[in-house]
Amino acid sequence: MASIGCTFKKTGLLALFFSYSTLSYGQQTSSSGTSQRPLAPIKTPVSLRSDIQVEKVMDIGKLGVRFLKNEKTGEFWYSTFDGNVFKILNFDTPNATEDQIFSAEDHGITRLQGAAFLNNTLFLCGNISANGGKGTKGRMVKYDLSKSKPLLTEVFNTVEYGTNATTFDHGWNALVISKDKKFIYVNSGARTDHGEVQDNKGAYPDARDNALTANVFRFPVNAENILLTTDEAKLKADGYLYAQGIRNAYDMTFDGKGNLFGVVNSGDYDQSEEMFWIRQGHHYGFPWQMSGIENPQQYPTWVPDPAKDPFISPGAHAWVVKYFRNDPNFPKIPDGVKFSAGVQNLGPDANEYRDIATGKIVDGDITGKAVSTFNAHSVPLGLVFDTKNALSNEFSGDGFVFRYGGGSDRPGTNLLRKTGKDLMHLDMSYNAAADNYYMKTTTIVNNFNAPVDAIMIDNKIYVMEHGTANSEGGRIWKITLPKK
Secondary structure: OOOOOOOOOOOHHHHHHHHHHHHHOOOOEOOOOOEOOOOOOOOOOEEOOOOOEEEEEEEEOOOEEEEEEOOOOOOEEEEEOOOOEEEEEOOOOOOOEEEEEEOHHHHOOOEEEEEEEEOOEEEEEEEEEEHHHOEEEEEEEEEEOOOOOOEEEEEEEEOOEEOOOOOOOOOEEEEEEOOOOOEEEEEEOOOOOOOOOOOOOOOOOOOOOOOOOOEEEEEEOOOOOEEEOOOHHHHHHOOOEEEEOOOOEEEEEEOOOOOEEEEEOOOOOOOOEEEEEOOOOOEOOOOOEEOOEEOHHHOOOOOOOOOOOOOOOOOOHHHHOOOOOOOOOOOOOOOOOOEOOOOEEEEEOOOEEEOOOOOOEEEHHHHOOOEOOEOOOOOEEEEEEOOOOOEOOOOOOOEEEEEOOOOOOOOOOOHHHHOOOOEEEEEEEEEOOOOEEEEEEEEEEEOOOOEEEEEEEOOEEEEEEOOOOOOOOEEEEEEEOOEO
């Protein structure tokens, strides 16, 4: 996906980071290096409630992806897409500074998208380049930081498989430690937009997604030196393949009851973004279904045309490069597979959707329909829960999530993209009849720049904004919520 420095290949969710941030905040240059537009002013988040405060904590470097806390030492850290890992000294004080601890040369992960602490052990996960950049391998390592010199141990590497030549190889990314501290969960995103062939200009003929992509994996925290192959049956037999059919759960976390949730970015078709209650052995639909809407490319008679199919935007990348296409060899749904639905959003916010019957964008508040789960192209990230019940009764035990995308005030912006770049309160409840969660979703802070990852500590949420290669860097903000 990337090499060290600024020669990034734009892939996966980070492609959206780069493209969106460059347009909104970055300084674009022509091939001659001359400036084409100045940096836009940094926006200041705005609380929509008098009992919620927002404060800037500090500026940080570029390309921040993961923001984490070492529970053993109390130190805050962050990692960057290009492989750097920083420790923040004197966090949340006027004297805060950052100290680089590792680089890609140390751990060998040139596309670093996952990081998590267990006690004083740091886990890092991502991808490395193979076959001259045409292929990739997944990789996870861990550092024992209790030693005077941090000790690196390889957790797993994967066999080589094809990356793709444009933007849809999401790679290995989100990490989360189980509540009992016995397992580490890992998301490996799809290498496609919607299950199409991505052969990287013929280097990997007929390659679609495989058993190492679009799935969530689980490993014992003491695992070492594992080689993962594309043999699905073996991955299941070894206990590593945990849940399937998830396009890209770029952020996962546990609620206070020990349920694992993940927020997912859907593709270029106007299907809603989803939040899943991720359970062992469940299949969540990709690539045959997203947000309850079937992928039409699985039907051999489908002929895509934005003039006839309103779910395809004429400007969508997957349409421009002809990934939406007649595809008679699209794989069939495996026998006996039943798809699990996403968390159902009852609104009042982030519940705009494109209606499958009419093709029009409508508001779930008006139609009375629950949405699975958030408005399309909003890129939910930074999912956290009040696991300690530290908040006031209104918020106690609830979830919170940021939207990286949307929030456009440009003329002609449709309802799917008008709201976003915000913090939303998720008031969730279990529905036994549906065996699923329903929630009310309300924006409580908006006007963020590019919120990418968050940590919740008691009644405070710290959120890190992503800074692109062309920007001045990112920022960390503190949101203080009413406490019990």
